Amino acid sequence: MKVCLMSTIAEKILSAHAGKKVHAGDIIVSSVDFMMSQDGTTPLTIKAFQEMNGKEIARPDRYAVVIDHNAPSPMESVSNLHKDMREFAEKHGATLYDVGEGVCHVLVPEQGYALPGTVIIGADSHTCTYGALNAFATGVGSTDLAAALISGKTWFKVPSTIKMQYDGQLPRGAYSKDIALRMCGRLTANGATYKALELCGPVIDSLSVEARMTISNLAVETGAKVGLMDCDQKVLDYLKPRARFAFKGVAADEDAVYEKVLVEDVSQLGPQIACPPDVDNVVPIEKVEGKELDQVFIGTCTNGRIEDLRIVADIIGKNKLAKGIRLIVSPASRTVMQEAMEFGYIQKLVKAGATVTAPSCGPCVGTCNGIPSDNEVVLSTANRNFKGRMGNTKASIFLSSPATAAYSALKGFIADPREVLE
Amino acid sequence: MKDLFGRSHKFGDNVNTDYIIAGKYKFKSTDMDDMAKHLMEDIRPGFYEEIEDGDFIVAGHNFGMGSSREQAPLVIKAAGISAVVAKDFARIFYRNCINVGLPVIECDTDSIAEGDELRIDLERGFVHNVTQHSKIKATPLPSVMVKILNEGGLAEHFKKHGGFNLD
Numbered sequence: 001m002k003v004c005l006m007s008t009i010a011e012k013i014l015s016a017h018a019g020k021k022v023h024a025g026d027i028i029v030s031s032v033d034f035m036m037s038q039d040g041t042t043p044l045t046i047k048a049f050q051e052m053n054g055k056e057i058a059r060p061d062r063y064a065v066v067i068d069h070n071a072p073s074p075m076e077s078v079s080n081l082h083k084d085m086r087e088f089a090e091k092h093g094a095t096l097y098d099v100g101e102g103v104c105h106v107l108v109p110e111q112g113y114a115l116p117g118t119v120i121i122g123a124d125s126h127t128c129t130y131g132a133l134n135a136f137a138t139g140v141g142s143t144d145l146a147a148a149l150i151s152g153k154t155w156f157k158v159p160s161t162i163k164m165q166y167d168g169q170l171p172r173g174a175y176s177k178d179i180a181l182r183m184c185g186r187l188t189a190n191g192a193t194y195k196a197l198e199l200c201g202p203v204i205d206s207l208s209v210e211a212r213m214t215i216s217n218l219a220v221e222t223g224a225k226v227g228l229m230d231c232d233q234k235v236l237d238y239l240k241p242r243a244r245f246a247f248k249g250v251a252a253d254e255d256a257v258y259e260k261v262l263v264e265d266v267s268q269l270g271p272q273i274a275c276p277p278d279v280d281n282v283v284p285i286e287k288v289e290g291k292e293l294d295q296v297f298i299g300t301c302t303n304g305r306i307e308d309l310r311i312v313a314d315i316i317g318k319n320k321l322a323k324g325i326r327l328i329v330s331p332a333s334r335t336v337m338q339e340a341m342e343f344g345y346i347q348k349l350v351k352a353g354a355t356v357t358a359p360s361c362g363p364c365v366g367t368c369n370g371i372p373s374d375n376e377v378v379l380s381t382a383n384r385n386f387k388g389r390m391g392n393t394k395a396s397i398f399l400s401s402p403a404t405a406a407y408s409a410l411k412g413f414i415a416d417p418r419e420v421l422e
Numbered sequence: 423m424k425d426l427f428g429r430s431h432k433f434g435d436n437v438n439t440d441y442i443i444a445g446k447y448k449f450k451s452t453d454m455d456d457m458a459k460h461l462m463e464d465i466r467p468g469f470y471e472e473i474e475d476g477d478f479i480v481a482g483h484n485f486g487m488g489s490s491r492e493q494a495p496l497v498i499k500a501a502g503i504s505a506v507v508a509k510d511f512a513r514i515f516y517r518n519c520i521n522v523g524l525p526v527i528e529c530d531t532d533s534i535a536e537g538d539e540l541r542i543d544l545e546r547g548f549v550h551n552v553t554q555h556s557k558i559k560a561t562p563l564p565s566v567m568v569k570i571l572n573e574g575g576l577a578e579h580f581k582k583h584g585g586f587n588l589d
Contacts, residue, residue: 027566029586040448044492047452052580070449078449125490125514141492141518143576151585155566189436190484194513223484223512278436365445386440386488388464 006253008161009228010196013136024160033118040069041123044142058152060093066104070367071360102333102359105129105301112242116231116249128219132212134231159196160259166203168267173418176211177401180218181272185282193223209238210305221279274399277387294376295326296409300364303381304332308402313345315406322412327354328370366391426542428476438488441465454500475502486515495519520567523575529560
């Protein structure tokens with residue numbers, strides 16, 4: 001019997017939710033504080049709920065249904081699935097975020113549901129985004145979600161933790177997305193499978209809460225279950241106007257046991273690019289600079305927040321897009337869109353020649369609003385570049401920060417934003 | 423649990439859920455038999471036609487990486503595949519397989535060739551390669567997962583017990 005008293009953030013949050021002290025490797029039943037599903041996963045959740053003889057949702061105020069993946073509906077079959085979702089939410093008293101409200105992983109934090117020290121499951125793999133708010137938040141399938149709707153609980157294998165510490169100072173032209181892509185390249189697509197990441201250090205502390213979410217968002221691309229960060233003053237300030245429920249932040253014990261600790265100094269980090277068809281196929285921008293583009297997509301749960309659009313609007317300025325380039329911008333929520341209009345970002349983008357869509361996932365998942373044609377090359381601020389991800393297996397997708405994407409849209413090829421920032 | 427028999431269909435590392443079933447089909451219907459025709463079509467067109475009931479998907483590392491779509495294990499099951507054998511799995515996919523009652527086996531798959539006849543003993547954790555007269559030791563499933571799998575998945579478990587009963 002191993003004696004192990006000191007705990008990681010993941011172990012502490014899960015201990016509090018299992019009602020007993022738990023450690024890496026234990027299989028537990030945990031209470032769940034918040035649940036979410038979207039239009040790609042809710043139809044099967046409803047099906048599983050019915051198969052399980054579900055009568056009512058245990059805590060309807062703790063469940064949000066979001067119509068974002070294929071919204072507004074481009075076809076009849078989708079419209080019918082959306083209708084089923086609205087009826088399910090209405091019948092059970094769940095909160096519905098309908099077409100145009102935004103992307104689930106931007107809405108959940110923005111609307112004050114993602115809280116420190118809580119356990120959140122979402123029927124979407126990028127639920128790990130809320131780790132930036134110190135929540136043990138992870139993606140599950142529809143059946144898991146249905147079970148949690150009925151019982152208020154789910155089962156977990158308590159993960160071991162890899163600690164990633166970021167030292168130094170982020171140079172101009174490099175952003176949290178570049179840290180995140182570099183992390184994917186370094187850990188690889190299965191380097192953290194079944195494990196938790198704890199992301200910390202002075203660089204993480206220096207980032208805004210929104211910028212931190214970009215890093216936690218990509219945790220799943222390393223196979224990780226969660227991408228946890230500390231609950232510091234910035235998190236408390238972010239939550240002050242929006243937290244819906246009481247919460248208490250959780251810190252790791254000083255002598256917590258980690259599977260490994262990786263320290264990285266980011267002082268020399270430049271823009272990073274993930275090359276098709278894998279998120280961990282990451283290179284410094286110099287290796288692919290000049291690659292000609294057909295479409296640039298800015299948005300998504302990774303990089304569609306107001307800070308991202310501010311960076312984009314600053315770089316676009318009064319310039320026009322390069323000839324032949326399509327720039328598609330999807331503000332990630334209604335609030336983001338409103339703010340982007342108030343600050344004049346949307347006007348700048350439209351004048352430059354960009355197409356601005358309703359807040360939704362759209363092109364990122366290849367459902368609508370910008371599916372590339374055969375042999376086209378796309379630069380996107382999303383989190384996945386798999387073959388066919390944007391709806392066409394013959395197109396190739398590169399991933400970057402919003403700054404790199406915006407500057408590349410002006411040049412017509414993959415271009416280094418440090419040229420205009422320095 | 424009875425032994426599983428079938429032929430191997432070999433895949434590489436990092437087969438993601440977009441390849442298993444492209445995102446665009448999630449929105450066409452919830453009919454898995456219909457969607458099963460598109461299984462792996464972006465990386466192996468015509469795969470569905472090659473499958474005989476009971477066959478296995480045999481893969482390398484990180485099978486099922488990517489999205490949380492439960493359609494991925496469901497279409498594999500609907501296509502007639504009786505189990506997925508891989509070096510290791512992405513975690514959401516792995517959970518989803520257990521929850522929908524699709525057996526997953528972790529073992530070294532390098533020696534298994536395309537078309538090999540396999541017999542899988544889930545309880546003891548062995549993959550017998552009938553074609554090559556060899557035996558591969560697999561990582562045993564935790565008892566909680568065996569319980570859910572034996573009951574036919576999480577929905578059946580809930581129907582039987584009215585909630586979680588994993589102790």
